[in-house]
Amino acid sequence: MAELRRALVIVDVQNDYFADEGPLAIQYPDRNESLANITQVIDLAEAQSMPVAVVQHQYPAGAPVFAEGSEGWKLHPEISARRKDSWKHLTKSHASVFAGTDFEGWLRSNDVEVITVVGYMTNNCDLATAAAAEPLGFGVEVLSDASGAVHLANEAGQVGAQQLHETLMVLLHSNFATVATTNDWVQAVTSGTTLPKGDLGSSAVQGRAAFAPVA
Secondary structure: OOOOOEEEEEEEEEHHHOOOOOOOOOOOOOHHHHHHHHHHHHHHHHHOOEEEEEEEEOOOOOOOOOOOOOOOOOOOOHHOOOOOOOOEEEEOOOOOOOOOOOHHHHHOOOOOOOOEEEEEOOHHHHHHHHHHHHHHOOOEEEEEEEEEOOOOOOOOOOOOOOHHHHHHHHHHHHOOEEOOHHHHHHHHHOOOOOOOOOOOHHHHHHHHHHHOOOO
16 A cells, blocks of 8 residues: 655644633643644654644734734744744634645645644634545544643533543544544554544444443
């Protein structure tokens, strides 16, 4: 089997997600643990000569988060220290990395088949990017321990970051992406193998069985 042509996509690993008192501080998984996994993935991608794209969310100066040029807008130091001129750099103002950027063209010019998504947030940019990739024909891998979510509450209800993140991992693996841990991804990349992908049909069958009433 031919080895997959992967590209690593580092989504919005910016300082605003690490500000303890900020509204977007990642709550689950532990942001420092997810960051360590992200840097491990970057280092392997570089060793494998994998195409790498680094993404920053950007709003105009004066915005409460991700204001262009602000400290919160900047890439986390662990990312900026690894950044190479050969990486594709993208800024965006929508959730999906594909929206309003030349990301798709860059992927096609590099013959990429599968994007590996790491970074933040599970409940916004990671989800939107995975969903946008589907009709374009790109496979997606989302690393569950190299991403993260925040607590959410609004007029529709409230949900904690752990429940939100874990639920979205199940959702993504049912159709939009292959969900894996960093260790599983590292093993697949170094061995040249593919990661097992779920599908909606089998996920629904297993879900029905898991929640069947007890006789």
